[in-house]
Amino acid sequence: MAVNTLPQSTDPATLRQAQKDATLRPRDLADQLGVSEAHLLAARTGQHDGHSVTRIDPHPDRLMPALEKLGPLMALTRNDSIVSEVTGTYGGYRAGDHAALVLGDQIDLRIFPKHWVHGFAVEAETKQGLRRSFQIFDAAGDAIHKVYLPLDADPTDWLVLRDQLATGNTSDTLDTAPREAIEDAITDADKVEKLRSEWDALTDTHQFLMLTRKLRINRLGAYRMAGEPYARRLPAAAFGQLLTAMGDTGTPAMIFVGNQGCIQIKSGSYGAVKPMGPWLNYLDPGFDMHLRNDHVAEVWVVTKPTRRGPAVSVEAFDAKGGLITQIFGHRTADVDHNGAWMDLVAGFATAQEAAE
Incomplete structure (x- = not known):
């Protein structure tokens, strides 16, 4: 280039x-x-x-x-x-002052309007x-x-x-604010048992961020604090290997990609991963995903209890502590997981442990 x-x-x-x-x-x-x-x-x-x-x-x-x-x-x-x-x-489309939704054919968004x-x-x-x-x-x-x-x-x-x-604004200049700094892991050793106790009481995955705010920690900090069986760290290379395994097995999953203003969710099965330089790519009909694999610094397998059964995710973070993406098993109206995803993650995590 x-x-x-x-x-x-x-x-x-x-x-x-x-x-x-x-x-x-x-x-x-x-x-x-x-x-x-x-x-x-x-x-x-x-x-x-x-x-x-x-x-x-x-x-x-x-x-x-x-x-x-x-x-x-x-x-x-x-x-x-x-x-x-x-x-x-x-x-x-469902409007909301804090959060809005798009639940269309294939396009699934969580929107945060203030951004x-x-x-x-x-x-x-x-x-x-x-x-x-x-x-x-x-x-x-x-x-x-x-x-x-x-x-x-x-x-x-x-x-x-x-x-x-159209607003009628024809100016060719733009006033912008400084970027918000990426928040590294925030932990508190005195709150580990409180975190684990309240983690056990979760009934919905959306309650997790409320829990971290209550304890004045953040997502990555909570994972580092809680440890197994709540959160298990894998090698950084494991995330690309997981994407490849998803494509090879056709395991249905939900890929969450977002920023502070929008989260886009793609549900389904995926084709073969196509590497190109530092990028790992899904190039499927109606869906392309491009991941800078060299940005992945931490990978966690996370289990959260819900009323509909355990919600298991594999999550990637960059070197600054920023969340890159989360992958969950494809959900149904009745459960927050599927057997193929649970088997894939369990087997994958076991294989990674054996390799360590």
């Missing part, structure tokens, strides 16, 4: 020229320039270099319900280490044709969620929605 050596600046003309000359993907270019990805889009507000960028109202209550009319779309959610791309429809701060409707000329998208960013200008219209789709409803959501 070519490397662009360009000056750090939020000057719109400088950013437009950098994008015109760039060979990097927008996120990588933004990192190299020392700006956010949203700064790059803001600089192209209006018509520039084959791009049309319109500022839109980013609130999910306006955008999400309207997307269902557009038919099949590609939903993209990512963080620094993993990207999830799911094709489906945006149905079943949906900057929005853009984008038309970009590509080698494949004109690509249209809605793109949402947080206060720091980092991507929260993107929605892509298929290249061969009729754009009429997309254009109508763009105009309905």
Whole structure:
């Protein structure tokens, strides 16, 4: 991949020229320039270099319900280490001040509206044709969620929605806030027994984060504190091996990929893992996932009790303590696990133990 050596600046003309000359993907270019990805889009507000960028109202209550009319779309959610791309429809939107849901055909989202701060409707000329998208960013200008219209789709409803959501703001500059620091593991040795006791009393996985807040620790800190049988650490290499095993066995599972503003969940079985440099990829019909395997620093097998049976997850964290992704067994209406997933994880963990 070519490397662009360009000056750090939020000057719109400088950013437009950098994008015109760039060979990097927008996120990588933004990192190299020392700006956010949203700064790059803001600089192209209006018509520039084959791009049309319109500022839109980013609130999910306006955008999400309207997307269902557009038919099949590609939903993209990512963080620094993993990207999830799911094709489906945006149905079943449920609003909420703290958390909202999309429960459509294939597209399954958990949305945290306070982080949906900057929005853009984008038309970009590509080698494949004109690509249209809605793109949402947080206060720091980092991507929260993107929605892509298929290249061969009729754009009429997309254009109508763009105009309905347009704010009228034509500025090519953007005010952003500093990024929130990634929180490393927070532990408290005096609370280990309290944690284990209340962990045993959990009846729903959503209660777990409430428990960590109550004890003034965090997710990774809780895993390190609790130890087995609640949480068992595996070697970092185990996560890529697990993805490969999932593909080889066709074991149904739920892959959670998220950031502070959106979590995207893909449920089902997966094809073979395709490595490419540091990336591990699922390239399945209607679903692509790209993981920077070299970012995985800690892997945990976690068991939480629920009313519907044990919920077992395998979770990957980066070197800073940030959650990369979680994988759970594919759930049904009756249970929070499935036998194939439980057998796979149990056998995998045993094999890892034997190798240590």
